[in-house]
Amino acid sequence: MKAEARPNHLRLVIVLPVALSAEPDEAEVAEAERTRVLRIALLEAGYNVVATLPGDRFLPERIAQIQPDMIVVDAESQGRDILEHVVMATRDERRPIVMFSDDEDTSHVRRAIAAGVSAYVAAGVPSDHVRPVIEVAMARFEHEEQLRRELxxxxxxxxxxxxxxxxxxxxxxxxxxxxxxxxxxxxxxxxxxxxxxxxxxxxxxxxxxxxx
CATH class of the missing domain: 1.10.10.10 (Winged helix-like DNA-binding domain superfamily/Winged helix DNA-binding domain)
Structure with a gap:
């Protein structure tokens, strides 16, 4: 039985590698299902998912318009590609970034953290543990921002x-x-x-x- 969701005012945007094509292939369908599961998990945890956006070159403009509190990246191996767009979208106004990935290759985790990712989950979407991941990521981001201000x-x-x-x-x-x-x-x-x-x-x- 899932824990009852608590009200949460965080406005989240989910970023995925690509939008579905007119005739999606098997990989796109699987990615869409992953995103659906993640969105449901976030909503059940009490978070406000305001948009699901493709990680393309227009992402910075869309993020600037929506002004979310946090960016959640849902990606497999393509995550290394869209990470650049996400970092560009948060360059002028920093935001916490949480990245979920099923990719077993964790060699780029250090690069993701160095680029500004507050939390990296390599075990896919942990539906029953989304809230702790989000809360830890937000706490880490706020701590790092405080250190930046002090410096x-x-x-x-x-x-x-x-x-x-x-x-x-x-x-x-x-x-x-x-x-x-x-x-x-x-x-x-x-x-x-x-x-x-x-x-x-x-x-x-x-x-x-x-x-x-």
Missing amino acids: ADARSQLEERKVVDRAKGLLMSRQGLSEQEAYARLRKAAMDKGIRLAEVAQRLIDAADLLG
Whole structure:
């Protein structure tokens, strides 16, 4: 007996290798059935599947229009091909990606993870375990995004410190101030103008470069 689905506000898009042709062959029919099983499993788990899209060159535009919370890739060996389209679709606005595959060749798993896949399931579609896979993928994605923000903040702070140090050096060399006096003057100017210390420092540097 399946567990009762809990309400979930995540909007998911399923991406598959190709759309069915007018006269689908056996492989296409099997792929369509896999996608149907996956979609049902996601719906039974309480997720909102807003679209099923082919992994073609138009995928980035469709993703930008739909704005899903997560992308679920359903593919076999062709997954290596559509992964490029999925990565392009999430390049400017990152989203968690979950990839389900029946392909026994796992040599490209590292490449998939490096490309931004949050979870890679090589055992096909685990109907009874879809929710844990999705939740783990979302948690991992959010953790990685937090680390990215912290790293970006640290780099920004380092760059600002370099700008302030350079501005202090200019004041010290050109006006004979001590380091504390130079810093105090920059800080006062920032408070008087209501702007950040690094911005005052950058303006001073720009003015000094202009005057030579």
